[in-house]
Amino acid sequence: MESDFQTSFIPKKPMVEERAVASRPVGLLTILSIFIFISIVVVSGGLYFYKGILAKNITQMQNDLNLAQNRFERSKITQLQVLDKRLSSSNEILANHIAVSPIFDVLSRETLKNIRYTKFSYDFSGEKNAKVDVKMSGQAIGYRSIALQSMLFSTNAKELIDPVFSNLSLDNNGNVLFDLEFSVDPSFVDYKQMLATQSSNTQ
8 A cells, every 4th residue: 555655855944044144344443543554653653764864874973063064173173162152252251341431421411510439339139121230429518419410320321220319418617428220231341242332333
C-alpha cells in the first residue's frame, strides 16, 4: 500500500534566521574629532619642519657672524665696545644734567638793584616731567622792595613758577632778610637743549 508521503530536500524555511544590519550614521562629533586629529598631525609636522629650518638658519647666521668677527681685529672690537659703553654713559649723564645758568640769567635781568641774594640751592629728582625746585635767601632794603620784586617776577619772569617770599625779618642794620622759593620747568634748565641752542646760534 503506497502512502502519500513526499520527501523534499529543499527546506521551505531558512535554517538560520537572517538579521538585517542597519548602518549607523556618522555623528558630527566623530567628524569633528577626526578633523581636529588631522589638523594636529599637520600642524605638528609643520612645526617639526619649521624647527629644522630655524635651526639651520641659526647655524648659518652663527657661521656668518664668526666670519665677520674674524675679519676684524679682536683688539679693535674690544676698543669699540669700551667706546660704546663710554658713549652710553655720557649720554645718560648728559640727559640727567641740568644747567642753572638760565636761572641766573633771569634773576640778574629781573632783580631790583636794592635786593641781593646770599644763598642758592636747587633740588631735581630726575624723574620725567619733574620740576626743578629752587630755594634762595637774600637781603632787601625795605619791605616795599620785596613787594615790588614779587610783582616783577610775576609779570616779567614767566620762567620762574610760583615765586614765594617768606620768613621776612629785619637784621641789625634794618635790612629785610627773606627766603625765596620757586620752581622751573626741566626743559628750561636742560643742559643738552642749551648746548643745542648755543650751537644753532653760533652757526
